[in-house]
Amino acid sequence: MSTDRLKSLRGSAVIAGVGTFGMGEAPGFTDMELLARAAHAAVADAGLTMADIDGLCTASAASTMWALPVVEYLGLNPGYIDSTMLGGSSFIAHLEPAMLALEAGLCNAVLVCYGSAQRSATFGRREIVASRRFLDPQPYEMPYEPMLPPSAYALAASRHMHQYGTTRRDLAEVAVAARAWARLNPEAFMRDPLSIDDVLGARMVSDPLSVRDCCLVTDGAGALVLTRAERARDLPGKPVYVLGGATAVWNRQISSMHDLTVTAASQSGRQAYAMAGLGASDIDVVQLYDAFTINTLLFLEDLGFCAKGEGGAFVRDGAIAPGGRLPVNTNGGGLSCVHPGMYGIFALIEAARQLRGECGERQIAGANTAIAHGNGGTLSSQATAVLGTADAL
Template sequence: MGGSFPRGATAISGLSTFGIGEAPGYTSMELAAKASLLAVADAGLRLEDVDGLFVCLPDDFFAGLSVAEYLGIQPRFTDNNRTGGSAFMSHMITAALALSAGYIDVALIAYGSNQRTAGGKLATPFKNNRWEAPYRPVFPVSSYALAAARHMHDYGTTRAQLAEVAVAARRWADGNPEAFMQGPLTIEECLAARVISSPLSVKDCCLVTDGAAAIVMTRTDRARHAPKPAVPVLGGAAATWWNAISQAQDVTVTAAAESGPRAYAMAGLGPADIDVVQLYDAFTINTILFLEDLGFCPKGEGGRFVENGAIAPGGSLPVNTNGGGLSCCHPGMYGLFAIVEAARQIRGEAANQIEGVSTALAHGNGGTLSSQATVILGSLETL
């Protein structure tokens, strides 16, 4: 199965972000469209070149149709897959397969949300979640709090170790002009913060921002001639184990334990070969779980792994080098921003550029630790 993925046959040739933080006066559609135009231009292409559209908006279940109409394009293929923040990694996988098969020639993957300035909140999907509803959890934080509490019980993980994740993200954000939340943050401040759903405090939770992102993918032979360095897609895999976390057999293990190894096999790489890691950190426990499940440390060791600034600037493993969802941006769904940061690192144009990056992993999370998707990107030299 691993051999069926077209390793390196497709690449990111254009990318953009727009409106990160607060973008008053913009609709989600307008934000996504603006990012799309910037990404297409970054790829040295025209909007009419796009014949594959992959899009997911927070407030439009027919976004594949309405964004095509808004942009004035008539794509051969549209994908409106909605698995939450992991959707965009799955979009990349589908796009890579369609491009390598010659079914489409130019794929645009876009997202935009005005969640902050529109005052929007996530809908609570209890109509499909009747087993959890009687306990009146705070959606979605209580599900992540459940995973954190169990991880603490099983492995001795502490709130101070969770705080290490938040502090590391802030330190990266302080070096990124695009990041919405900047300024000093200490372990002590995190421990003293208001608890939202025990054991998670407000400092363990992602931001609520506006923002948009987009990438353009083509076959690599075409991307080699784009204005910016091509970023080949080396591997990608997705896995879904549940929707409601009450259906999990073990809340300390996510489907990243499946998507990661499959993506590594496709890329012909392992965790030790990855230079930078971009994880969907909707909550601090996410980073710890995904570092374990993706093989960067053993199960149960994530809390100790992140101690003493190990994932912060100057640490042993650069994680969420833009500040992540905890301090850079989180406009409803963060997945595409993780992909953009991974590609920027390989291009050599990230705000917090790590020297000599040739491989990057971007991992997306959807629902309540429900859907996991992993993509591995490389430089042309990795082909």
């Protein structure tokens, strides 16, 4: 699509409502039940009813046709459906096609939703891993039965350390900052104090990543509602405008990356900024998919907040923690808030809540712009969204 065509979409759609449910632990709920609770919360937050929803975006790692039972369970009759599955970035990747569908008149209100009972599920995690390997075979890696995803991200972390002098302490700064934000967030699953030494001394999972360098395994559901911008004037909440969005995929397997320190976020970010007419220096709040601590460093670099190789130095001394120079993952991220298999939708929800001024103790004063970035697979799919208030239009 041409740059001019993309720029014409800038601000054409808004996030009109958001909702979450079952954050952390929700025993007794299925994936679908969690999703439905969050979906109803988001629709109500937008001042709409399920009868108003005529577009659906959803995905699941456990089902290849997940949109069908979601339509059935919620009682929808959508004119637009997107169930593209790109891993944890899927829900951010859904934004741009949904904007096109809204502009084309295929629908008027799009529900983007996800739910997973990954932590409380009655079947074991080994079964989950086995099913994912069956649904998503990786021919060059799976025969060796690597411990995925941790070992893939450990490779990227090791390379970054070797090439740029990044240290385990730098990675620990990311985990400690995420926990400091989580302690300000009543929804966050892990809110106990966490120090650099706690991270460095934690059980090693895949060298150089300890358990505190790895995301949580939780239950949880999130949803949001997109409408055309002009319709949002008649809805109750403060609209959050989608200013830019892009998705990029360079590889599926970590072994197919040309450079373990450079991700496709460098492409998706550049394209999203171009659509928004903004750059990294214009962003007030940053929400990054932090499945592992190395992710945050890579995405800060690839999205232009610091130069390649300088991520470790950039986050030192609490620079991305509360009170630091750049607020990153203000809900606590996947490391300390919630991570029910796929996290991307929660980055979008936190970005929207910040721009709506709804974040209580962790609220960033005067936030008018935000970036939400999603990652899927093993540094595989990357999707970036730039959001803004009316003042950012």
